[in-house]
Amino acid sequence: MVDLLGQYEKIKSQVDKAILDVISSTAFINGPEVKSFQSELEKYLGVKHVIPCANGTDALQVAFMALGLKPGDEVITANFTYVATAEVIALLQLKPVLVDVEPDTFVLNPSAVEAAITPRTKAIVPVHLFGQCADMDAIMDIAKRHSLFVIEDNAQAIGADFYSSTGKNQKAGTIGTIGCTSFFPSKNLGCYGDGGAIFTNDDELASKLRMIVNHGQTVQYYHDEVGVNSRLDSIQAAVLRIKLQHLDEYANARRRVADAYDKAFREHKNLLIPVRSPKSSHVFHQYTLVLKNADRNELRKHLASKDIPAMIYYPVPLHLQKAYKDSRYTEGSFPVTEELCKNVLSLPIHTEMNDETLDYIIENVLNFFN
Numbered sequence: 052m053v054d055l056l057g058q059y060e061k062i063k064s065q066v067d068k069a070i071l072d073v074i075s076s077t078a079f080i081n082g083p084e085v086k087s088f089q090s091e092l093e094k095y096l097g098v099k100h101v102i103p104c105a106n107g108t109d110a111l112q113v114a115f116m117a118l119g120l121k122p123g124d125e126v127i128t129a130n131f132t133y134v135a136t137a138e139v140i141a142l143l144q145l146k147p148v149l150v151d152v153e154p155d156t157f158v159l160n161p162s163a164v165e166a167a168i169t170p171r172t173k174a175i176v177p178v179h180l181f182g183q184c185a186d187m188d189a190i191m192d193i194a195k196r197h198s199l200f201v202i203e204d205n206a207q208a209i210g211a212d213f214y215s216s217t218g219k220n221q222k223a224g225t226i227g228t229i230g231c232t233s234f235f236p237s238k239n240l241g242c243y244g245d246g247g248a249i250f251t252n253d254d255e256l257a258s259k260l261r262m263i264v265n266h267g268q269t270v271q272y273y274h275d276e277v278g279v280n281s282r283l284d285s286i287q288a289a290v291l292r293i294k295l296q297h298l299d300e301y302a303n304a305r306r307r308v309a310d311a312y313d314k315a316f317r318e319h320k321n322l323l324i325p326v327r328s329p330k331s332s333h334v335f336h337q338y339t340l341v342l343k344n345a346d347r348n349e350l351r352k353h354l355a356s357k358d359i360p361a362m363i364y365y366p367v368p369l370h371l372q373k374a375y376k377d378s379r380y381t382e383g384s385f386p387v388t389e390e391l392c393k394n395v396l397s398l399p400i401h402t403e404m405n406d407e408t409l410d411y412i413i414e415n416v417l418n419f420f421n
């Protein structure tokens with residue numbers, strides 16, 4: 052699905068040197084590389100504060116902790132997402148309120164959000180799924196009218212631009228109260244292990260987030276809050292500093308693959324190509340087809356027999372997962388998400404795909420139907 056080795060080989064001399072320099076410096080934890088990466092990412096995103104942390108799941112958890120939500124508070128999020136989004140909500144004893152997504156762009160449906168609001172609702176978590184932004188104009192408007200926090204799950208869309216109807220362009224993750232991202236190796240900005248970060252433009256919230264990721268302390272051994280231990284390693288920060296310089300070029304390389312897939316599959320009667328929102332650029336973390344009157348498992352098997360991987364993101368909606376069963380929801384409660392879970396298939400997309408491979412994949416997808 053990705054070619055992390057090919058990508059590494061192009062930046063190998065820089066990366067190897069940066070990693071060895073961290074080792075020689077022995078500044079493994081909170082070293083200068085972490086601070087430099089933090090300020091470089093702040094500049095790239097146009098956001099006041101970046102708080103690095105250990106992974107994307109921690110980023111979400113710490114965001115909820117900083118907002119002071121209480122057990123039983125309701126948090127609205129998309130049903131069609133990676134489990135981490137709902138996991139941290141449940142872990143903190145908040146109540147995940149799931150809503151359906153748009154059938155063509157796969158992001159949160161704003162009218163479903165509005166319909167799910169109750170007096171106990173405290174926050175909305177839009178997920179910028181597969182690489183493009185949810186409709187942040189509509190979501191911020193709902194949040195404002197109901198005084199709700201907005202936590203953007205930006206693990207899949209770092210670098211994407213949201214084109215607001217006010218004419219302002221903002222980077223994904225910098226629009227809500229807090230943005231969260233992951234630097235898991237296969238994400239668009241991935242390190243060589245685990246990593247994550249939290250973004251905010253709010254000074255007070257930034258101090259609180261910084262305190263929580265560091266055991267609830269601002270002065271060593273004086274703990275003002277119950278916190279966690281969540282740090283980005285200096286070695287990972289050193290790698291990320293190099294890869295951040297290539298992030299836009301990486302997004303272009305992914306879009307080039309998506310453009311070719313779009314062109315090849317647009318008119319196909321059994322394939323729906325992913326629709327690009329006019330309000331967002333798309334950084335194509337995934338290229339996800341929806342199959343129509345065709346068996347995706349058979350297509351997947353056919354591709355596997357040609358050594359082409361294809362993945363199902365995601366096979367089971369949250370409300371049908373054992374851990375997230377809830378008497379409010381049954382099969383049929385979320386028709387769009389349920390249909391997507393039955394019919395989506397993601398094709399390989401990455402920064403190193405050459406024309407030969409791309410043509411080979413397209414040809415084998417098409418010849419399955421002949």
Ligand SMILES: *Cc1c(COP(=O)(O)O)cnc(C)c1O
Nearest residue numbers: 106107108133135136206233235
């Ligand atoms: C990857 C991902 C996360 C979690 O990030 P980790 O770094 O793996 O903890 C959260 N939300 C979404 C949508 C993701 O894709």
